[in-house]
Amino acid sequence: MHEFKQYLLSLIVLTGLVSGYVFYRYADGYPFPIGAQFDADIRDKYRHLLNEEDPQILVMGDSVARTNVVSNLMAEGTSKRVSVISEDGAGSALLYLILKNNIVNADSKPYTLIVLFRDTVLTSTAFRVHGNFLAIMDEFAGADDDLVLQLAIRDRMNPLERLAEAYFPPYWARAHLQAILASRILYLPTRTLLGCSLECSDEAMNSVFGNQNFDPDQFNRAINLAENFLYTDENLGFDHQIDQSFLPKIIQLCKKNNIRLILVRTKTLRFSREAPEPRALTEYIDSLSSYASHNDVALIDFSHSERLRPALFTDINHMNSDGKKVFTEMLVEAIGPILNP
């Protein structure tokens, strides 16, 4: 009992000290704003790209867009100018921000936008919105894009988290405090002994842990684990997810800007004879297909294509150079009737 009282007292004192530091260093007001805030600056590299390349067809997606599509081959096959936008690890929130703040603001908007996606990515609103992804989202977001944070982050917080974010300084400032620990303590030996700064350490990490250095089986296992989020009961529930996702907004933006939207479901080797696609995913895709057709959006599904053999993949999601050609040919064939009805 006595020890517990001392514990509580210590906790109050320590919390007071840390809170004082947080107020002094980081706070602008109280209660704190819940969740992250976007700054006003918007990176417009893709707006410039579109203005320079003036594409008629734009392919957009995560790294799969880069590894699966040969823009020259696609341009030849469709007789149109083609550009590709690929942001590593992009989830639907980032794709929406790029569309909203770069693509539709370009002087040369594409006539057709092809969005490559995997399974439930388009409606898994909270997929890849934390950590580094939040920083990348911030690059493409403006201060008025608060809705993205609301849908992707704040709406996913439980009441306790929201309360702690608003009123408990150590919790609100936890990212800052962790960064202090990292820069002052965790990286100290590296800086002192090897003369390597934080940036140099990041470069070393990126170099050692580049995708090409991983054992393929281990790498696939890691991807599978990271993407388990896409297959939770919540994210497989299309009807529940659609209204709080970015897909309706993406469709709306395209319509408003006279951009024809084509959704292309890419193939993943996650599912196999040993672990077949769950029924809930099949039902999800049926619902997505109905929703797309109801909104006059074309949906192409390559996920069960026999032509995309496992030998054409470098890992469960990305294709090798041969696979890239096959995928592009298939894409050209599939969009032909849509482009020239």
Place this chain on the structure above:
Amino acid sequence: MNFTSLTFWIFFALLFLTYWLVREGRWQNALLLFASYVFYAWLAPWYAVLLGVSTLVDFTLARQMKPQGDKAKTYLILSLVLNLGLLAFFKYYDFFNTQVAENLTSLGLSVDWLFIKVFLPAGLSFYTLKKLAYMIDVSRGTLQPSDDLISFALFVSFFPQLIAGPIDRYQKLMPQIEQKRLWQSSFFYSAWPLLVMGLFKKIVVADSIRPIVDRIFGLDQPSLVLVIAGTLGFTLEILADFSAYTDLSRGAAQLLGFNTSENFNRPYLSLTPTEFWNRWHITLSAWLRDYIFFPLRRALLRRKERLPNWLLLSIPPLVTMFISGIWHGAGITYMIWGLYYGFLIAGYQLLGLRGDWKPAGRFKTFFAWLVMFVFIAFGWLIFRAPSMTWLSDVLLHSGWTHGREDWVVASILLSRTVVYSLPLIIKYLLDQYRPRGFIQPFYYAALTLSVVIFIGSTTSDFIYFQF
């Protein structure tokens, strides 16, 4: 439901309030049983069905046993076949089925059904050992079979221990289940340090080390420098992760009025492999010792005239640790890891260094500790390696480093390992030199604040869930 998730703590708070409002022991047990099945079914409903059916079968078989005679043996064999069969099926099906199916396909047989993936129900390995110990003790006549299904089912499924132990024996848990339990403030005062420590070790230590360790062991051919750093990181991660689970499990049990077993007693301070296994996963070691090691040694001692001494000393640890290895998982690395410890224990014993061996002098003690720590870390390298081919490639063909970047990454991980192990070392020193006074509560307050700073929306599962 993970012990570090909000869902679990809401579930626990509701249970806690209801449980202590119900003052009748039988109703408390019924409520705990119900809560345990809800907790388990939360992971997958069929897990709870499997648990229920297997519990019912063992309860019935135990009651059919007579303390002596052939009949008890028959029922015991039936129980062993059922329990071990179930465990072997779920644990090793995936390991063997692909190979078998491919061979059968090459013979022209259609075996598509063999390709079905079988998932190991979490906790199966743990509750199977609990039930087996009970069945063996009943068959030996050292234990009377339970005639209360609810109490027995609660003993098997008690949710704080269900997923990853501790593997408490019937003799320890059942008297507590059967006795009347009334709320005492001492339950809370024993529980809170365990809960703080458990949350800290999992959220701050294990989850901070894990990402880099996972990446190093995912590399195709990492340099030796990276592997050494990764191994030391994993050595800390697995201790923090598993002992965190035990602390949280024990803390939750304490709040419900149960005193459950400790599973860790500063294992990395061991001087011999036997001592290590007396300090690491203590309840599993005790199970293996009582139901495999001792019976095997007794059987061998009966034939000691025909067997050389080195064989008498070597066979029991080798067999026991091999079984420990395959209990941990289906894979060559686990088997080799088990055998590695078998050989180590046998080797130390052949040199006359038993579990309680203590060298004279500080230097010798330090040297003995260092040697054992290297052995332990190497053991974790085998355990964590993705495959034996990977491990042999790395050890035989990888250079010390592939460039300056390797040194940088290794130093980042080593700094993390040192920094995150410091609070655990400080705890040891406080327990040794300042067990009373203001500093311990201050230490726990600092840990609590660290948990708040490190907590995220998602926490990874505990490593031992997979076993």
